[in-house]
Amino acid sequence: MPKMSIAEAIRQGIREEMRRDARVFCLGEDIGIQGGFGGAFTVTLGLSEEFGHERILDTPISEAAIAGLAIGSAVCGMRPIADVQYGDFLFEMMDQLANQAAKLRYMSGGTLSVPMVMRAPVGATGRGSQHAQSLEAFFTHVPGLKVVCPATAYDAKGLLKAAVRDDDPVLIFEHKLLYGSKGARSEKGALSPIGEVPDEDYIVPIGVGAVRRTGKDVTIVANLLMLYRSLAAAETLAQKGIEAEVIDPRTLVPLDKNLILDSVRKTGRLLIVEEDNLTNGWVAEVAALMADEGFAWLDAPIKRVAAPDVPPPFAPPLERAYVPDEQRIVDAVLSML
Amino acid sequence: MATPIIVPPLSQTMDSLVFVTWLKQVGERVEKGEPLYQVETDKAVLDVEAPAAGIVQEASAAPGSEVLVKSTIGLIVSPAEQTSVQPGAAASPRQSRIFASPRARNLAKAENVPLGAVQPSGPQVKLPHVTETQAMIVERDVRAYVELQKQPPAPPEKARPEAAERPASRPAEVRATPLARRVAQATGVDLETVAQARQGTVIRRADVEGALRGEAEPRAPKEAAAAAPPPVVTPTRLAGKGRPVALSALRKTIARRMQASHQITAPVTLMREVDATELVNLRANILNELPADAGAPRPTYTDFLMVILAHTLPRHPHLNALYQDEEFVVYDEVHLALAIETERGLVAPVIHDLLHKPLLDLAAARVQLAERAHAGTLAAEELSGGTFTLTNLGALGIDGFTPLLNPPQVAILGMGRIRPIPAVVADQVSIRQVMTLSLTFDHRLVDGAPAAKFLLDVAQLVEKPYLIWLANFKSVPGER
Numbered sequence: 182m183p184k185m186s187i188a189e190a191i192r193q194g195i196r197e198e199m200r201r202d203a204r205v206f207c208l209g210e211d212i213g214i215q216g217g218f219g220g221a222f223t224v225t226l227g228l229s230e231e232f233g234h235e236r237i238l239d240t241p242i243s244e245a246a247i248a249g250l251a252i253g254s255a256v257c258g259m260r261p262i263a264d265v266q267y268g269d270f271l272f273e274m275m276d277q278l279a280n281q282a283a284k285l286r287y288m289s290g291g292t293l294s295v296p297m298v299m300r301a302p303v304g305a306t307g308r309g310s311q312h313a314q315s316l317e318a319f320f321t322h323v324p325g326l327k328v329v330c331p332a333t334a335y336d337a338k339g340l341l342k343a344a345v346r347d348d349d350p351v352l353i354f355e356h357k358l359l360y361g362s363k364g365a366r367s368e369k370g371a372l373s374p375i376g377e378v379p380d381e382d383y384i385v386p387i388g389v390g391a392v393r394r395t396g397k398d399v400t401i402v403a404n405l406l407m408l409y410r411s412l413a414a415a416e417t418l419a420q421k422g423i424e425a426e427v428i429d430p431r432t433l434v435p436l437d438k439n440l441i442l443d444s445v446r447k448t449g450r451l452l453i454v455e456e457d458n459l460t461n462g463w464v465a466e467v468a469a470l471m472a473d474e475g476f477a478w479l480d481a482p483i484k485r486v487a488a489p490d491v492p493p494p495f496a497p498p499l500e501r502a503y504v505p506d507e508q509r510i511v512d513a514v515l516s517m518l
Numbered sequence: 519m520a521t522p523i524i525v526p527p528l529s530q531t532m533d534s535l536v537f538v539t540w541l542k543q544v545g546e547r548v549e550k551g552e553p554l555y556q557v558e559t560d561k562a563v564l565d566v567e568a569p570a571a572g573i574v575q576e577a578s579a580a581p582g583s584e585v586l587v588k589s590t591i592g593l594i595v596s597p598a599e600q601t602s603v604q605p606g607a608a609a610s611p612r613q614s615r616i617f618a619s620p621r622a623r624n625l626a627k628a629e630n631v632p633l634g635a636v637q638p639s640g641p642q643v644k645l646p647h648v649t650e651t652q653a654m655i656v657e658r659d660v661r662a663y664v665e666l667q668k669q670p671p672a673p674p675e676k677a678r679p680e681a682a683e684r685p686a687s688r689p690a691e692v693r694a695t696p697l698a699r700r701v702a703q704a705t706g707v708d709l710e711t712v713a714q715a716r717q718g719t720v721i722r723r724a725d726v727e728g729a730l731r732g733e734a735e736p737r738a739p740k741e742a743a744a745a746a747p748p749p750v751v752t753p754t755r756l757a758g759k760g761r762p763v764a765l766s767a768l769r770k771t772i773a774r775r776m777q778a779s780h781q782i783t784a785p786v787t788l789m790r791e792v793d794a795t796e797l798v799n800l801r802a803n804i805l806n807e808l809p810a811d812a813g814a815p816r817p818t819y820t821d822f823l824m825v826i827l828a829h830t831l832p833r834h835p836h837l838n839a840l841y842q843d844e845e846f847v848v849y850d851e852v853h854l855a856l857a858i859e860t861e862r863g864l865v866a867p868v869i870h871d872l873l874h875k876p877l878l879d880l881a882a883a884r885v886q887l888a889e890r891a892h893a894g895t896l897a898a899e900e901l902s903g904g905t906f907t908l909t910n911l912g913a914l915g916i917d918g919f920t921p922l923l924n925p926p927q928v929a930i931l932g933m934g935r936i937r938p939i940p941a942v943v944a945d946q947v948s949i950r951q952v953m954t955l956s957l958t959f960d961h962r963l964v965d966g967a968p969a970a971k972f973l974l975d976v977a978q979l980v981e982k983p984y985l986i987w988l989a990n991f992k993s994v995p996g997e998r
Binding site for chain 2: 478
């Protein structure tokens with residue numbers, strides 16, 4: 182089975198969907214330009230050679246225009262895959278996403294649907310506050326939007342294909358340190374997990390999480406980069422005889438609640454980890470879910486590990502202190518035992 | 519409406535206070551502004567008023583505990599909101615509160631385990647308004663308890679004789695000679711302890727004296743001493759060597775502050791003998807002029823030194839300064855802290871803005887502060903804001919000493935006793951009244967020479983107090 186990076190897996194997913202369905206097209210800034218990088222992180226590199234510039238559409242530098250075009254074409258029956266260079270720029274299109282894309286199905290009494298995909302890179306990687314945020318939680322609060330966050334190459338392709346085929350707007354959050362982008366777009370300190378990705382057509386269903394490591398002492402729920410830091414923490418904890426179960430939610434909306442509840446029913450302890458600011462993050466929602474539906478199983482207070490409530494700092498030492506690391510996760514688990 | 523009882527920030531340097539006692543108990547009615555509880559700052563016990571009228575619904579701070587400034591330590595509710603609490607019921611001590619995880623509670627319920635009997639080993643948890651944490655009962659603790667209960671209990675026949683054999687459990691009848699009893703009583707030696715060591719033989723004077731010297735088992739049989747492992751005795755536990763004394767909260771605070779002062783500052787003490795003859799004469803003359811009214815304060819040498827400091831410290835602002843959080847701030851006004859020894863311990867209330875106060879006003883202010891210090895009724899603002907401290911051990915016959923700094927201040931002046939000595943003045947031997955001044959300064963902020971120059975200025979005004987009349991008496995230039 183071929184092995185590839187997340188950027189390559191998404192590219193393959195896009196290629197397969199575009200070959201399968203003529204309504205699928207990509208749009209974004211510098212995604213198909215000759216001699217360009219293939220978007221900010223090489224995902225669309227080379228696609229314009231196969232599909233041409235009409236289906237790999239380079240847009241002006243206007244995120245509001247990208248969203249408007251994506252939503253409008255989706256309403257008219259196309260299957261757009263739009264992207265922003267940095268997830269932070271989603272704020273530029275907030276009205277389009279939250280007021281238009283998310284609500285049209287409801288406001289039209291089900292007459293309209295918006296089968297669009299919006300891809301957005303997240304994560305603090307030395308670029309300062311406006312190119313570093315992890316914005317998944319923002320969009321989990323908008324009914325009508327689906328939110329996915331693939332952390333492996335297999336999931337990246339499978340979730341992309343599921344998103345394209347979904348009849349509602351799906352936001353895909355991808356982490357800059359997990360892409361495995363090459364050349365000029367390679368990221369310092371990147372983890373770039375390489376994984377097996379089948380050549381055949383498959384999807385990873387939206388709304389299904391995955392247990393990445395089984396354990397009996399504590400359940401750690403973490404997405405994207407934090408998944409890998411949690412797995413590293415679980416390894417350290419294992420040396421102390423503590424068996425952590427690590428869950429990758431893969432999709433935040435809709436959330437695979439039962440996977441988490443069943444795990445905590447077994448372990449009695451829940452730690453949730455995200456790279457976003459602590460207050461009102463999606464971790465808070467998982468904690469509330471647990472308190473609401475699984476309180477009787479808890480054997481320790483629910484703990485959260487997240488970034489402090491400040492914008493991502495630019496100075497590298499501050500950024501290192503900002504993004505939760507393995508040690509914080511280990512310490513949090515130890516405080517629960 | 520429920521009003522939380524919040525610890526007010528009574529001192530700008532302290533973020534926690536020692537809680538002394540509740541003046542109203544749970545269930546009692548309190549009026550707004552009525553004293554509700556007492557706290558101890560680093561220098562005094564203060565009454566804190568109720569923030570609202572109503573019924574005390576919760577009073578969680580325990581006497582003697584440390585409470586954080588701005589933390590909530592209780593609740594006042596209107597009579598309508600009052601839940602059923604017995605008037606006068608004491609605040610439930612924290613230790614009696616059981617923290618158990620939901621999982622542990624469920625298991626305990628299913629297994630019929632009383633949670634109060636379970637030894638907690640889980641995560642540390644705490645209530646919002648207390649600093650101490652407490653372990654939580656988790657599932658494994660309940661399981662451990664259940665396992666323990668399953669084991670067959672040890673047969674009681676076996677346990678009982680063992681307990682009886684232990685001499686400590688049997689209240690021993692102490693047999694001692696009358697002389698031994700008298701010596702024991704006079705020296706504080708515990709006769710029971712000696713009796714245990716002597717194993718029932720009559721205690722004589724020599725045994726008591728032996729215990730006093732620290733010979734815990736003066737005449738123990740040799741075989742027993744050889745067989746038993748050497749007893750681990752710390753000096754404080756030796757019979758007759760001493761009695762533990764409970765430290766007051768103020769004493770603990772003083773201990774903490776003194777140690778902090780000793781650890782964080784770089785104190786250097788300069789001592790200088792000064793001829794105070796002129797000052798003694800001046801004081802005698804002034805006292806002569808004062809009406810013999812018993813109520814009027816009579817200025818002491820401390821008061822004269824205050825006037826002298828008011829004239830010298832502004833010329834040496836680096837000694838009239840605070841150093842806090844790496845910030846060094848000098849002051850033009852002199853706010854003088856006066857060290858006052860009370861029955862409860864040392865306090866240092868402050869006389870603010872010395873510069874414009876005449877001698878008799880300072881004397882009156884000092885008398886008032888001293889009275890309130892002895893009564894323990896100093897207000898928080900009277901105990902803070904000093905920029906320099908004056909301390910006087912002269913009345914107790916001390917000449918020179920090494921005062922400890924009163925951080926964040928950077929200098930403190932100690933006065934010694936005034937005593938007559940033979941001295942050579944104008945080629946004649948005459949009797950002069952001399953006094954030793956001891957100036958401790960923080961060498962992190964002030965060097966030796968500028969400190970010595972300040973002390974020289976002070977000495978000059980002690981020796982020639984009339985120089986105060988010269989607006990610009992010639993002094994050694996200060997550190998500017």
